[in-house]
Amino acid sequence: MNNTASDSHKKEEIIIRRAKPKDSPQIFQLLLDLAVFLKSGKDVVLTPEEFHDDLFCEPPKCQCVVATTAQESDTIIGYSLFYPVYSAWKGFSLYMEDLFVKPEHRRKGVGKLLWQKVTQIGLDMGCKGLRLTVENWNKTAKDMYTHHGCVDLTEALDEHPMYLNKAGMEKLVQEV
Amino acid sequence: MALSSSVEEKIIIRKAEDGDCEEIVRLIEELAEFEKMKDQVKITADILRKDCFGERPLCSCIVASKETDRSSLVGYCLYYPVYSTWEGASLYLEDVYVTPSHRLRGIGRLLWQNVAQAGLDMGCSRLNLAVLGWNKNAKDWYERLGCVDLTDKEDWHLMRLDRKGMESSVHKDKELI
Numbered sequence: 257m258n259n260t261a262s263d264s265h266k267k268e269e270i271i272i273r274r275a276k277p278k279d280s281p282q283i284f285q286l287l288l289d290l291a292v293f294l295k296s297g298k299d300v301v302l303t304p305e306e307f308h309d310d311l312f313c314e315p316p317k318c319q320c321v322v323a324t325t326a327q328e329s330d331t332i333i334g335y336s337l338f339y340p341v342y343s344a345w346k347g348f349s350l351y352m353e354d355l356f357v358k359p360e361h362r363r364k365g366v367g368k369l370l371w372q373k374v375t376q377i378g379l380d381m382g383c384k385g386l387r388l389t390v391e392n393w394n395k396t397a398k399d400m401y402t403h404h405g406c407v408d409l410t411e412a413l414d415e416h417p418m419y420l421n422k423a424g425m426e427k428l429v430q431e432v
Numbered sequence: 433m434a435l436s437s438s439v440e441e442k443i444i445i446r447k448a449e450d451g452d453c454e455e456i457v458r459l460i461e462e463l464a465e466f467e468k469m470k471d472q473v474k475i476t477a478d479i480l481r482k483d484c485f486g487e488r489p490l491c492s493c494i495v496a497s498k499e500t501d502r503s504s505l506v507g508y509c510l511y512y513p514v515y516s517t518w519e520g521a522s523l524y525l526e527d528v529y530v531t532p533s534h535r536l537r538g539i540g541r542l543l544w545q546n547v548a549q550a551g552l553d554m555g556c557s558r559l560n561l562a563v564l565g566w567n568k569n570a571k572d573w574y575e576r577l578g579c580v581d582l583t584d585k586e587d588w589h590l591m592r593l594d595r596k597g598m599e600s601s602v603h604k605d606k607e608l609i
Contacts, residue, residue, distance in 0.1 A: 287517045300518045301557075310520060318515040342491040342512050344460050344527045345473045346594075347483060354517050368604075375598045384474075385594045392587040404604065405597035410589035413469075414565035417582045417590055419522075419558050424578030425548040431541075 270366055271329060272373045275320035280308040282332040283320060290356040294391060318353065321373050323366045333361040336370040338377075341387060350378035352388040355397070367400060375404075389417055441498060443506060443534065445542045448493035450485040453477040455505040456493060463529040467564060491526065494546045496539045506534040509543045511550070514560060523551035525561040544577065562590060 310317040323334035334357035341351040409415040454477045496507035507530035514524040582588040
């Protein structure tokens, strides 16, 4: 589960590898940067310590690959977080929760490399598909996913993601 | 938990067992038919059995069955743990379905309550799901429970790539970002 594999792309000098425990503070900062970009910075209640434990407990609650440069292999310039999910129609699938590249490292192919690494991991695990959610105004991200063959299920099938928060769950279970 | 639906028939909510897989797949196909996508169902009872009742279960299942005939199912729900980088451990409700002949008896609500309780017991911060926008009955019901529609509220879109697309994607050379 935590095997480390690295792909060195000498032309771009970008390395994509599995996250290590010492990476978690940097990944957490990028996670916050992504939340701010998505206008949800105040919604992050997860703490760095919880995030670290969730990523590296056994079994981990989520998995992560990171991007670094070959020259500075301990400086994280991008990450992608993902975990297994299940489709009642297709079976075992993978969900990509986050994909983020620092602004100063964009347009170098880092996002594509992270995407392809996660996709390859999914294929190796025997996944039948890959799912994700994107904010419709995030055109750059949406274009990349569409370019790689993703179908927008909300446009195609009118499928809407929904959620019930913890207070709602507690209220529901107390109803007679 | 027994839910009395009539003098003749009581329905119970219980954890699924591997012997239920044929019935669960029957109901999965029934739900897919209602959603006008039955041709997309590739799962079989054997696959479900391996995935849900094997050494490392990929999802959990709760069913509604007749008390006098446990092998006869009238509803089911499938769920599994997911992760939110904002809130931590969460639960995803993949399917919840009650066959039409047994609706309006509170079975759907009991299935939901069992999943919500499972999520709370696991320390989950939220319960995620997806609904087809045209399925107004389901959407209204979920919203009455307190669910938020992220497409309506924040224009979130779900996307999917099938396995063939994944295989093609890993070999793409053209850079976009």
